[in-house]
Amino acid sequence: MIGYLWAGFICIAILLAALKGEISAITPSIFKSAEQAVTVAFGLIGLMAFWLGIMKIIEESGIMEVLKKLLRPLALFLFPRVPRDHPAMSAILMNMSANLLGMGNAATPFGLRAMEELQKLNPCPEEATDEMCTFLALNTSSLTLLPTTVIALRAATGSLNPTEIVGTTIVATTCSTLVALVADRIFRGRRVRS
Amino acid sequence: MIAFLVSFLSSWLVPLLVAAVIIFGLVRKVNVFEAFVEGAKEGFSIAVRLIPYLVGMLVAIGLFRDSGAMELLVEYLSPLMAGLHIPAEVLPLAIMRPISGNGSLALLTEIMQSSGPDSFPGRLASTMMGSTETTFYILTIYFGSVGISKTRHSLPVGLLADLGGFLVSVVVCRLAFG
Numbered sequence: 001m002i003g004y005l006w007a008g009f010i011c012i013a014i015l016l017a018a019l020k021g022e023i024s025a026i027t028p029s030i031f032k033s034a035e036q037a038v039t040v041a042f043g044l045i046g047l048m049a050f051w052l053g054i055m056k057i058i059e060e061s062g063i064m065e066v067l068k069k070l071l072r073p074l075a076l077f078l079f080p081r082v083p084r085d086h087p088a089m090s091a092i093l094m095n096m097s098a099n100l101l102g103m104g105n106a107a108t109p110f111g112l113r114a115m116e117e118l119q120k121l122n123p124c125p126e127e128a129t130d131e132m133c134t135f136l137a138l139n140t141s142s143l144t145l146l147p148t149t150v151i152a153l154r155a156a157t158g159s160l161n162p163t164e165i166v167g168t169t170i171v172a173t174t175c176s177t178l179v180a181l182v183a184d185r186i187f188r189g190r191r192v193r194s
Numbered sequence: 195m196i197a198f199l200v201s202f203l204s205s206w207l208v209p210l211l212v213a214a215v216i217i218f219g220l221v222r223k224v225n226v227f228e229a230f231v232e233g234a235k236e237g238f239s240i241a242v243r244l245i246p247y248l249v250g251m252l253v254a255i256g257l258f259r260d261s262g263a264m265e266l267l268v269e270y271l272s273p274l275m276a277g278l279h280i281p282a283e284v285l286p287l288a289i290m291r292p293i294s295g296n297g298s299l300a301l302l303t304e305i306m307q308s309s310g311p312d313s314f315p316g317r318l319a320s321t322m323m324g325s326t327e328t329t330f331y332i333l334t335i336y337f338g339s340v341g342i343s344k345t346r347h348s349l350p351v352g353l354l355a356d357l358g359g360f361l362v363s364v365v366v367c368r369l370a371f372g
Binding site for chain 2: 001002003005006009010012013014016017020022025026029030032033034036037038040041042044045046047048049050051052053054055056057058059060061062063101102103106108109111112113115116118119125126127128132133135136137139140141142144146147149150153154157158159160161162164165167168169171172173175176177178179180183184187188
């Protein structure tokens with residue numbers, strides 16, 4: 001599905017540029033984005049290293065056990081087939097906590113770590129498991145209770161009350177997460193198992 | 195109250211958390227530096243593995259935007275928005291939001307500057323921005339980091355959530371801000 005969309009983006013863009021007589025814009029655009037992708041990945045290296053380091057301390061000191069107990073009902077409901085003591089569960093819980101607290105730059109490292117561990121439980125390494133799809137549904141719909149970037153931007157552009165959108169954002173993000181989880185369950189059930 | 199809590203959390207949360215984790219680790223007799231380095235080692239390989247996936251996705255999105263295809267899409271969808279009494283200013287943002295994080299941040303900044311952050315479009319755009327995530331980016335890096343190409347229903351689920359977040363933002367902002 002992503003493959004078709006990817007192909008569609010590129011082909012439509014090139015076709016449109018050709019029709020508009022602006023084909024010369026295509027090549028620089030490609031090189032600019034390709035470079036930008038590497039900048040993004042390199043920017044992640046430091047963050048990934050730092051937060052995964054902190055996570056290791058959390059695991060070894062036993063704080064993780066407390067977090068697991070607290071969030072256990074939720075985790076059991078969302079990821080019933082991930083063994084409770086599997087490292088995937090720790091990473092999933094860290095990712096969810098970071099998301100809720102609006103720590104976007106910490107949520108990604110934990111999320112990627114969770115995917116790595118979920119992949120170890122995957123019998124078919126090319127295809128996403130149910131757990132991965134549910135985990136992605138949570139992450140693409142966002143769980144943020146504190147939209148920190150938006151608040152900062154509102155303050156910077158002279159808002160009289162930068163935080164007045166916190167309430168409406170929480171309502172909207174709760175609904176989008178519910179839509180994601182319900183859609184995930186419905187689509188999963190329709191899958192033809194091969 | 196909310197304002198205080200938010201500004202307190204955004205500056206104190208990370209420092210407090212890091213300090214608390216390290217102190218608790220020391221109390222539990224964990225060799226904290228060794229544990230940190232052990233965990234951090236994995237960061238590099240995960241980030242580097244993402245590069246091919248990021249290049250592919252960002253090139254496609256960049257082309258779609260630079261060629262004017264995005265603008266065209268917005269133009270076609272505008273009449274629909276007008277029918278739903280949604281301010282036309284926020285439509286480009288609604289379409290950009292799932293596709294590009296930087297792109298949507300730029301659009302949000304523009305709405306704030308042209309309409310003002312305390313205008314209805316400004317408040318609605320703020321709510322929309324915070325209520326969903328950059329679906330394409332998340333799917334690309336999460337699945338890319340483990341080399342999964344068959345993503346099953348993840349894309350439609352993510353896009354449905356974006357649509358849901360958008361529509362609920364409109365309704366809740368109408369109710370809250372009139």
